[in-house]
Amino acid sequence: MKRSPPVTEQALLARVNDLAAKTINQIANDLNMFVPESLLKAKGWMGELIETALGANAGNTAQPDFVELGIELKTLPIDRFGKPLESTYVTVVPLLDRQQFSWEKSEVYGKLKRVLWVPIISERHMSVGERQVANPFIWSPDHHDMQILKTDWHEIMDMVALGQVEKLNGRFGTYLHVRPKAANSRCLTNAYAEDGSIMQTLPRGFYLRSDFTRKILSDVFR
DNA sequence: CATTGATCATGG
DNA sequence: CCATGATCAATG
Numbered sequence: 001m002k003r004s005p006p007v008t009e010q011a012l013l014a015r016v017n018d019l020a021a022k023t024i025n026q027i028a029n030d031l032n033m034f035v036p037e038s039l040l041k042a043k044g045w046m047g048e049l050i051e052t053a054l055g056a057n058a059g060n061t062a063q064p065d066f067v068e069l070g071i072e073l074k075t076l077p078i079d080r081f082g083k084p085l086e087s088t089y090v091t092v093v094p095l096l097d098r099q100q101f102s103w104e105k106s107e108v109y110g111k112l113k114r115v116l117w118v119p120i121i122s123e124r125h126m127s128v129g130e131r132q133v134a135n136p137f138i139w140s141p142d143h144h145d146m147q148i149l150k151t152d153w154h155e156i157m158d159m160v161a162l163g164q165v166e167k168l169n170g171r172f173g174t175y176l177h178v179r180p181k182a183a184n185s186r187c188l189t190n191a192y193a194e195d196g197s198i199m200q201t202l203p204r205g206f207y208l209r210s211d212f213t214r215k216i217l218s219d220v221f222r
Numbered sequence: 223c224a225t226t227g228a229t230c231a232t233g234g
Numbered sequence: 235c236c237a238t239g240a241t242c243a244a245t246g
């Protein structure tokens with residue numbers, strides 16, 4: 001039932017290339033998985049399907065999906081022209097980290113340093129099963145993009161450390177921005193207040209803007 | 223119509 | 235609650 005993880009990057013590429021051009025129905029049928037009518041009540045389903053198909057093994061730990069390879073898997077919904085339809089979730093924002101202030105040790109860096117992108121043509125009018133895998137590829141940020149990601153991360157984490165998490169909103173950040181990441185708007189978690197005490201606030205996540213993922217695709221396929 | 227803010231499912 | 239997987243949907 002569960003597939004073992006690929007041992008090499010080459011093996012992972014071979015597996016994911018087998019998915020290229022397949023419909024979601026084909027992939028799910030091969031795995032004996034049921035395809036939901038809608039993703040409204042199954043928002044993570046696409047990602048879980050591709051994880052299963054490829055043998056990802058990180059579970060819900062805060063590590064890249066293919067732990068030994070250090071590669072993060074991201075499905076990316078695109079329209080028929082290859083334009084991303086959504087932002088891409090990266091990881092939760094650590095609200096109580098005043099120490100571990102190193103970009104290279106951050107979970108954002110750990111996940112974005114090497115990513116297997118699996119674009120899926122997922123226009124809303126298409127049924128889930130008819131949606132189709134496009135051209136997957138493994139990517140790392142170039143130096144320029146890495147600097148921008150690092151700067152975004154530092155600016156956001158500085159605000160968190162200064163107790164300004166509630167001043168953060170989706171307008172901050174060039175590539176990486178911060179949005180709510182919770183079951184609903186009543187969820188609360190601890191964070192620093194501006195006076196250094198502990199306050200309660202809505203949990204947040206780091207997301208990649210779709211402008212940036214659009215650029216990634218155009219850099220690769222130009 | 224793009225973007226920001228809100229929400230859904232699951233496992234530990 | 236916190237982490238994973240994201241998409242939905244109100245708003246400007």
